[in-house]
Amino acid sequence: MDTQNIIPDQSIALFVKNIMVFENKSNVETIIPFFADGYPGLLFHQTEAGLTIQPHGKKMPIIFLYGQTIKPITIDLNGPFKIIIFQFYPFVLRAFWEINPEDINDNCYDLNNRPGTKLNELITEILSSPTIQEKVIIISKFLISYFEQKRNKLDFSIKGVIQFIIDKKGTVPIKEIAKKEKLHIRTLERRFLKETGISAKQFAKIVQFQSSLTQLTTNDFREISEIVYTNGFSDQSHFIRVFKAFTGVTPHTFGKR
Structure with missing residues (x-):
């Protein structure tokens, strides 16, 4: 293919x-x-x-x-x-x-x-x-x-939030984004969910996961701990939990494929 x-x-x-x-x-x-x-x-x-x-x-x-x-x-x-x-x-x-x-x-x-x-x-x-x-x-x-x-009808303010989350690889707290956009955090969350179908926090988590997936699939690491900390996960257990939620398998099992 x-x-x-x-x-x-x-x-x-x-x-x-x-x-x-x-x-x-x-x-x-x-x-x-x-x-x-x-x-x-x-x-x-x-x-x-x-x-x-x-x-x-x-x-x-x-x-x-x-x-x-x-x-x-x-x-x-x-x-x-x-x-x-x-x-x-x-x-x-x-x-x-x-x-x-x-x-x-x-x-x-x-x-x-x-x-x-x-x-x-x-x-x-x-x-x-x-x-x-x-x-x-x-x-x-x-x-x-x-x-x-x-x-x-396009919400360009939410477009800006999306791009900011992408640029920060999903690691920036949503409350910081709300402050940057001069929006109440609940207002930001409501508008983001309405326009995208998922919460800003969920989107950030997906962006973070995708960054770690790219690093894993390209073998751009020596130890799993590099992926964990490069992509802003709090610890290895957090990384494994998020990775398994989106793929159905652990990073170790995925890497063997």
């Missing part, structure tokens, strides 16, 4: 964090694991046998939105495929599609539910485009149309 990350064009960079591409030309079974990363998104797939989300056993439409992935999942496929995922900053779903983000945590949203989307035309155009680059451009234009209509 070939994978790549595409830096979003400037026209969508305000609300798209990253574009991931997965391709396989072989007639084999493929299982792609996904863990909490803090970002909802839009997924398009071009497959011969469809795409199934496990452990839900759910066969997915060709293009769909997904919410916060908190519990670990896998994407299961058979045969050749192309998958394109647009990762959104988590303040987008409510403004663009008038979805309560919390309603689709660990779940998906079929864009066919949106009146006037012209989804069949969009899918036909994407499928008929021969290259990944062309498909990405088509989906980007689709998203730009939402941005142009809905930009006034």
Whole structure:
């Protein structure tokens, strides 16, 4: 399987964090694991046998939105495929599609539910485009149309909080963020939950986990204690507890895979 990350064009960079591409030309079974990363998104797939989300056993439409992935999942496929995922900053779903983000945590949203989307035309155009680059451009234009209509509904204050948490790798206390933003902590928590579907504390924990996961998977450490303290965990037990909550296994077991 070939994978790549595409830096979003400037026209969508305000609300798209990253574009991931997965391709396989072989007639084999493929299982792609996904863990909490803090970002909802839009997924398009071009497959011969469809795409199934496990452990839900759910066969997915060709293009769909997904919410916060908190519990670990896998994407299961058979045969050749192309998958394109647009990762959104988590303040987008409510403004663009008038979805309560919390309603689709660990779940998906079929864009066919949106009146006037012209989804069949969009899918036909994407499928008929021969290259990944062309498909990405088509989906980007689709998203730009939402941005142009809905930009006034975006909560840019929460966008700033999200970016600050990312920059600090999830280690900054939420009360410090509230002070920086000149907001009462309960006001910040309420607005953050409303716009993203998770609390600011939960998002920070996910960002912290992802930083530790990257360090673990790239073998950028000599001892587990380096991961613990580099990523701001109070001790090794705290790190193991958080890691297991998001992956289902301990760091030691995960590292053996």
